[in-house]
Amino acid sequence: xxxxxxxxxxxxxxxxxxxxxVTDDVWLDVLPGEIHAVIGPNGxxxxxxxxxxxxxxxxxxxxxxxxxLDITRLSMxxxxxxxxxxxxxxxxxxxxxxxxxxxxLAAQARDGSSFRFLRPAAGExxxxxxxxxxxxxxxxxxxxxxxxxxxxxxxKRQLELAIALATRPRLLLLxxxxxxxxxxxxxxxxxxxxxxxxxxxxxxxxxxxxAVFALADRISVLxxxxxxxxxxPPEIRANPExxxxxxxxxxx
Amino acid sequence: MREAAVPLVLFAALxxxxxxxxxxxxxxxxxxxxxxxxxxxxxxxxxxxxxGLVSLGHAATLGVGAYAVVVLDANGLTDATAVVPVAxxxxxxxxxxxxxxxxxxxxVHFIMITLxxxxxxxxxxxxxxxxxxxxxxxxxxxxxxxGTRILEDRLAFHYACLGLLGLAYLFCRAAxxxxxxxxxxxxxxxxxxxxAVGFDPYPYRLLACVIxxxxxxxxxxxxxNAAEFVAPSYLSWQRxxxxxxxxxxxxxxxxxxxxxxxxxxxxxxxxxxxxTEHWRMIFGPLLVLSVLFFRGGLAGLLAPRRx
Amino acid sequence: MSWSLLLVQTLNGLQFxxxxxxxxxxxxxxxxxxxxxxxxxxxxxMLGAYFGASLAxxxxxxxxxxxxxxxxxxxxxxxxxxxxxxxxYDRDHLxxxxxxxxxxxxxxxxxxxxxxxxPLHMPxxxxxxxxxxxxxxxxxxxxxxxxxxxxLAAALLLWFLVDRTRAGMLVRAGATNxxxxxxxxxxxRRLFMLVFGxxxxxxxxxxxxxxPILSVEPGMGDAPxxxxxxxxxxxxxxxxxxxxxxxxxVGLMDALGRAVVPDLMRLFLAPSSxxxxxxxxxxxxxxxLMAAVxxxxxAGLFPVRTG
Numbered sequence: 001x002x003x004x005x006x007x008x009x010x011x012x013x014x015x016x017x018x019x020x021x022v023t024d025d026v027w028l029d030v031l032p033g034e035i036h037a038v039i040g041p042n043g044x045x046x047x048x049x050x051x052x053x054x055x056x057x058x059x060x061x062x063x064x065x066x067x068x069l070d071i072t073r074l075s076m077x078x079x080x081x082x083x084x085x086x087x088x089x090x091x092x093x094x095x096x097x098x099x100x101x102x103x104x105l106a107a108q109a110r111d112g113s114s115f116r117f118l119r120p121a122a123g124e125x126x127x128x129x130x131x132x133x134x135x136x137x138x139x140x141x142x143x144x145x146x147x148x149x150x151x152x153x154x155x156k157r158q159l160e161l162a163i164a165l166a167t168r169p170r171l172l173l174l175x176x177x178x179x180x181x182x183x184x185x186x187x188x189x190x191x192x193x194x195x196x197x198x199x200x201x202x203x204x205x206x207x208x209x210x211a212v213f214a215l216a217d218r219i220s221v222l223x224x225x226x227x228x229x230x231x232x233p234p235e236i237r238a239n240p241e242x243x244x245x246x247x248x249x250x251x252x
Numbered sequence: 253m254r255e256a257a258v259p260l261v262l263f264a265a266l267x268x269x270x271x272x273x274x275x276x277x278x279x280x281x282x283x284x285x286x287x288x289x290x291x292x293x294x295x296x297x298x299x300x301x302x303x304g305l306v307s308l309g310h311a312a313t314l315g316v317g318a319y320a321v322v323v324l325d326a327n328g329l330t331d332a333t334a335v336v337p338v339a340x341x342x343x344x345x346x347x348x349x350x351x352x353x354x355x356x357x358x359x360v361h362f363i364m365i366t367l368x369x370x371x372x373x374x375x376x377x378x379x380x381x382x383x384x385x386x387x388x389x390x391x392x393x394x395x396x397x398x399g400t401r402i403l404e405d406r407l408a409f410h411y412a413c414l415g416l417l418g419l420a421y422l423f424c425r426a427a428x429x430x431x432x433x434x435x436x437x438x439x440x441x442x443x444x445x446x447x448a449v450g451f452d453p454y455p456y457r458l459l460a461c462v463i464x465x466x467x468x469x470x471x472x473x474x475x476x477n478a479a480e481f482v483a484p485s486y487l488s489w490q491r492x493x494x495x496x497x498x499x500x501x502x503x504x505x506x507x508x509x510x511x512x513x514x515x516x517x518x519x520x521x522x523x524x525x526x527x528t529e530h531w532r533m534i535f536g537p538l539l540v541l542s543v544l545f546f547r548g549g550l551a552g553l554l555a556p557r558r559x
Numbered sequence: 560m561s562w563s564l565l566l567v568q569t570l571n572g573l574q575f576x577x578x579x580x581x582x583x584x585x586x587x588x589x590x591x592x593x594x595x596x597x598x599x600x601x602x603x604x605m606l607g608a609y610f611g612a613s614l615a616x617x618x619x620x621x622x623x624x625x626x627x628x629x630x631x632x633x634x635x636x637x638x639x640x641x642x643x644x645x646x647x648y649d650r651d652h653l654x655x656x657x658x659x660x661x662x663x664x665x666x667x668x669x670x671x672x673x674x675x676x677x678p679l680h681m682p683x684x685x686x687x688x689x690x691x692x693x694x695x696x697x698x699x700x701x702x703x704x705x706x707x708x709x710x711l712a713a714a715l716l717l718w719f720l721v722d723r724t725r726a727g728m729l730v731r732a733g734a735t736n737x738x739x740x741x742x743x744x745x746x747x748r749r750l751f752m753l754v755f756g757x758x759x760x761x762x763x764x765x766x767x768x769x770x771p772i773l774s775v776e777p778g779m780g781d782a783p784x785x786x787x788x789x790x791x792x793x794x795x796x797x798x799x800x801x802x803x804x805x806x807x808x809v810g811l812m813d814a815l816g817r818a819v820v821p822d823l824m825r826l827f828l829a830p831s832s833x834x835x836x837x838x839x840x841x842x843x844x845x846x847x848l849m850a851a852v853x854x855x856x857x858a859g860l861f862p863v864r865t866g
Contacts, residue, residue, distance in 0.1 A: 054448070080450035092448065094441045105438050109450035114431040115459070117423070121434040167449050306653050353850055357857045360596055360652055364792045365853050368846040371785060375846075379839025381832040489785065493598075493660045500657055530672050536665025543658040544646055 005068070007032045007171055007201045008084075013052055013062035015045075015225075022048045023059065024225035030171060035193070035202045037212045040222035041245060046205040047089055049222070050175045053203070054086040055079045066171070080109070085169035087160040089176045089205075095149030099140060099159055102148050103131035106166035134166040135159075138192060154185030161192070171201045178208045190214060213237070221245065258554050259421070259508040266414050270407055280406045281478070282522055287413040288474045290514035291420050293498040295467035297510035298424045300499055302433060303460045304440030308363050308492050309350070309370025313465040315377055315487030316343040317472025322389045322482045326382070332397045336473055343469020344462050346373070351461030355454060370489055377484040388483025395477050403477060413474055417511070420467045425507050427463065436460055501542060503549020512550040563697045568818040569811065570693070574703050576810020577710030581765035583787040583794070583802040584717055585758020591797020591863060592733040593648055593751050596655045599639065599662035601784025603759045606666070607632045607766025608775045609674055612681040621684035621771075628767045629760055636759020640752060648751070663781070671777045678774035681767075706768050713764060714803060720757075721799055730754055735797075735863055786813075789849045795859030805860065809845045816841035 006029035015023040022045040030036045038046050051057035053064055055076035063072045071079055094102050101122065107130035108114055108121065121127065135141045138158040143151060148159060157177055164172055177193065178186050190211050196202065197215070206212050212219060213233045220230040223245045229236060236242055269275075269283055292314055299305045320339035329335065350369040357365055383389045394403045402408045427433050439446045439453035446453055476482045485491070494517065502513025520538075524531035586600045610631040615624025643662055647655045683702045690698035721727035729750055733740040741747045766780075773779065790809050794801025821837025828836060852860065 056444075075452060076447045077450045077452045080448065086448060088444075088448070092442060092445050094438050094445055096441050097438065101434070105434060105446070106449040108431055108434065114435050114451065114456070116431040117427040117433075118430055120426075120429040121431045122429065124431075163445075163449060300653065306656070308656065353854050357853050360590075360796065361792060361853060361857060363596070363652060363656065364788055365850060367785065368789060368792075368849045372843050372846045372850075375839045375843040379836040379843075381835045385835050385839075490781075493656070496653070497657055497660070500653065530668050532664040532668035533672065536661040536663070536668065539661030539664065540643055540658045543650075543654050543661070 004031050006030060007067055008053070008203065009063075009065040010049075010053065011063045011065065013049070013059045013064065015048060015052060015057065015059050022225050023052060023062075026062070026222075026225070026227055028220055028227060028230070030201050030203050031217075032170075032201050033197065034217045035197050035204055035215050037204045037206060037216035037219045038222055039206065039209070039212055039219060043224075044222040045225040046222055047175055048225075050086060050173050050203075050205055054084065054173050077109075080167050080169075083168070083170035084173065085164035085167045085171070086173035087157075087164050087175055087177055089179055091153070091156045091160060093148040093151075093156055093159055093163070095147065097148055098145050099135065099148055099151065099155075099162075100128065100131050100144040102159060103134050103162050103166045104128055106163045107131050107134070110166075110168050130166060131162075134162040137165055137196075138162040139188065154181045154189070157181060157185070157189060158192070161196075165196075169200060171203065172196070174202060174204045174206075176206055177204070178206060178211055186211070258551065259511075262508055262511060263414070263418060266417075267411075270410055277406055280410050282518060284410055284413050284474075284478050286515045286518035287410075287417045287511075288471050288478055289495070289498065289518060290511040291413075291417045291471040291474070292468050293495055293502070293510035293514045294417070294421050294424055294507050295464040295471070296495050297499045297502070297504070297507050298428065298467075299460055299464045300496070301504040301507070301510075302424075302428050302440070303436040303457055305355075305457060305460070306363050306496070307354075307366040307461075307464075308489065308496065309366035309368070309373070310464070310468055310495050311489070311491035312350075312370040312373035312487050313343045313347055313468030314472035314475060314491070315373055315484075316346045316465075317469030318476040318482045318486050319377060319380070319383065319472075320469070321391070321395065321473050321476040322383050325391055326389075330393065330396050331399065332395050332403075335395050336470065339473045340466045340469045343472065344466040347461045347465020347468070348458070351458050351465070355457050355461070367489055367492070370487065370492055374484055374487040374489070377487050384483070386484060388481055388485075391476065391480045391482070394480060395473070409477070413478075416470060416474065420470070421507055421511065424463070424467070428507070432456060432459070497539060501546075501549060503551035503553075505548070506551040509549050509551030512554075516550060563694055564818060565815075566694060566697065567699060568814045570699055570703065570707070572811035572814030573807060574707045574710070574810070575814055576807040577707055577714070578765045578769055579783065579786055579790055579810055580803050580806035581710055581713055581768075582762045582783055583790040583806050584714075584799060585755075585761045586787050587791040587794065587797055587799065587802045588721075588730060588754050589758050590791060592730055592754055595644065595648055596652050596659070597644065598656060598659040598784065599666070600758070600762060600787065601780030601782075602639075602663055602666045603632060603636055603762035603780070604766040604769075604783055605670065605775075605777070605780035606635050607763030608681075608770040608773070608779065609670060609679065609766075610635075610763065611767030611770045612679040612775045613674065615681050616679075621682065624681070625767050629763060632763025632766070633756050633760045636763070637752065637756050639759075640755045644755070645748075645751070667777045667781075674777075676777060678776040679770075681770035681775060683771045702771060706772075709768055710765075713761065717761070717799065726750070726753060786845065789845055791859075793849050793852045793859055795861040795863055797863035798859070798861040801859055801861030801863075809848070812844050812848060813841070816844040820844070 008030040010026055010028040013023050013026045040046055052059045055074060063070055066082060066084055104127045107127045111127060135144055138161045140158045140162055143155060178189055181189060193215055216233055219233055219236045221228050221242050228241050229239045296310045299307055317339040320342045321335055324335050354362055354365045378386050397403055403412060435451050435456045443453050498513035498517045499510045501516055502509030524534055582604050589595050589597055607628055610628035611624050614627045615621050618624060647658055687702040687705050690700050693699045721730060729740055729745055786809060790805045791802055794805035820841040821834050824833035824837040
């Protein structure tokens with residue numbers, strides 16, 4: 001691996017809820033074009049970490065650098081506009097909007113002012129074209145007109161990805177994109193993520209170990225809010241501390 | 253085209269009403285009142301149905317508009333070219349200031365804080381001793397238009413109300429369908445989703461408050477002129493509740509529903525109050541029943557069935 | 560303004576505050592546990608006053624009136640819960656606001672139909688007539704002190720029930736985390752009814768106690784209701800402690816404001832307009848307080864729900 005400047009740097013991030021430390025001095029980075037997976041047992045603080053990086057939650061200490069810029073104090077919308085898009089563990093779409101309009105809204109965020117009052121947004125060709133392109137990329141083009149609330153679970157996961165892509169990000173924060181997907185959907189989503197790696201750096205939180213080891217360039221293991229190991233998949237597989245943490249979890 | 257049918261018929265009926273048996277002074281007064289409250293209800297529907305912001309203090313914006321007419325009247329300014337811009341700007345400013353604070357909260361707290369601001373406006377109006385205080389203020393005459401007294405004519409006033417109602421309706425409808433409205437509607441469904449694609453909902457919601465306030469102010473000007481009298485009761489929380497009821501009665505999904513709701517409300521109130529002195533005994537349960545069983549509202553009843 | 564007036568107004572404020580607390584307690588519990596916004600809670604207070612006044616007149620005894628009014632208020636509350644409110648628990652706040660608004664219209668008018676529009680009067684019981692010297696040369700009515708004492712006793716009882724009993728524990732748990740309580744296998748409907756009935760009775764009790772010092776008339780519950788909402792929003796929804804603190808705060812602010820503000824206004828205005836403007840500004844103060852609290856602490860002074 002050549003020495004590239006990381007796109008995302010997490011420096012000493014910490015967060016406490018009452019007496020509970022959920023993020024404990026986390027250091028982590030994501031290189032351009034890399035899939036960096038974060039794994040860990042339930043309650044390890046993976047989603048909290050994503051929330052802190054995406055701006056949904058303010059950390060108590062530490063910094064988040066994106067492309068060399070300190071974004072720790074930026075709001076979530078500002079981070080998205082800087083090129084940092086996320087998906088949610090629990091599906092977060094607009095159920096009453098069509099799939100196309102869900103994505104078109106994201107495209108709208110990157111297409112000039114939205115303080116426009118007279119022209120119907122549904123008829124804006126440029127937004128619809130961008131939305132169609134993103135739907136195409138995730139393989140959902142055929143379902144563009146369906147209300148998002150009526151999509152199957154796996155399709156909603158795909159739609160989330162399309163929405164994230166339409167914000168024209170440079171880094172994707174994916175919070176368990178495979179959660180709740182059936183075996184077939186899982187295959188499709190893994191193939192899709194594999195295609196996305198060409199264009200985006202990805203910070204991936206995932207429970208499905210097969211997917212993680214198939215996709216990740218590097219893996220970090222989070223236990224009780226601490227990073228206990230970071231390395232290439234084979235190193236992680238061989239790491240005794242990781243095995244202990246996971247075996248302990250499996251036996252329970 | 254079919255979606256436009258109901259509002260088209262509605263506006264055509266209102267335009268034809270004076271020549272279709274509703275031309276008497278008494279009926280025209282009633283219709284004018286319905287159209288004016290309909291305009292306020294449309295602006296409230298923009299907030300409630302469009303942005304998902306349930307305001308229980310919207311009558312205050314009417315009140316600000318109406319009291320602007322009073323204050324200018326007392327100072328000898330009675331021409332629409334001065335009255336309307338001042339009143340609308342005052343109501344918009346009021347909405348801007350109260351909205352900026354209220355939007356820091358959400359849900360029930362939003363309902364309550366708008367109620368509180370409404371009450372503040374109500375007590376302010378009661379304290380305006382120079383403008384009648386609790387007893388209200390009788391206007392010397394209706395607002396003039398470019399030096400003429402044309403609004404004194406019932407028919408002209410009818411069409412002035414109708415025209416302004418049409419404009420307000422068309423603007424709100426366009427705004428809701430446009431980019432601005434798409435952000436509002438999306439934030440109503442799921443604010444987190446909207447933030448996660450890069451929009452902060454706050455400025456959009458605040459502007460929605462200001463637009464609704466401005467239109468509310470305009471209907472306040474008309475209401476003051478229709479009655480040639482303004483009182484603090486225009487700003488009471490009961491009036492805000494009535495406006496909300498008109499919006500719901502008409503159906504949350506559409507703006508023209510708010511106009512239907514206002515028409516139905518005003519006519520029903522008129523009819524019931526002729527029937528019995530205790531008409532609220534009937535009206536109250538009707539309200540409860542309509543909430544419990546009539547979820548789509550009047551517009552839902554008239555809308556073409558889908559699927 | 561003299562110190563004695565200040566003392567009297569402080570006592571009045573505390574006494575008004577404690578009445579507000581009795582109304583707000585039921586409201587905040589119902590709100591906290593059931594997420595139900597009940598505009599018609601003020602109706603309970605009004606019914607309490609009417610039941611108390613008419614039953615005292617019928618039996619010739621204040622005490623019998625009070626004793627009989629409580630179960631009557633409870634029954635009225637449970638009847639409304641059964642007929643209307645329980646169908647609204649699953650609905651959104653907007654539907655709840657409107658339907659309970661309809662209930663207000665109905666009951667206010669119904670009271671007018673049954674008891675007439677003229678105010679009723681409930682005599683102070685002989686035992687509590689007259690005054691005590693709270694300061695050399697300053698008499699304060701015993702009855703008002705009795706209200707204060709009775710209110711404090713009721714507050715204590717409430718604290719005991721909520722803090723020390725199993726049902727109270729469930730209520731507290733329900734306010735913090737409603738899903739958990741139903742997951743525990745508790746019959747949530749029965750718990751709701753219990754809370755509701757108790758809240759209705761407390762408000763009814765406040766109504767009876769207030770009847771001898773206020774005029775008992777239709778709509779008398781509306782103003783205290785709005786203030787009770789202000790109280791629970793300031794205190795933090797679902798928090799009894801918050802409601803207690805906020806009720807005293809609002810009561811004191813209201814009473815002292817009425818005494819102080821007109822005097823202050825006299826510095827700027829002529830006496831007659833100072834009185835009117837001052838009174839209105841004084842009634843505005845509590846809403847300013849609420850807006851300020853919400854602007855800086857959107858969840859109130861004692862937030863209950865953490866998630």
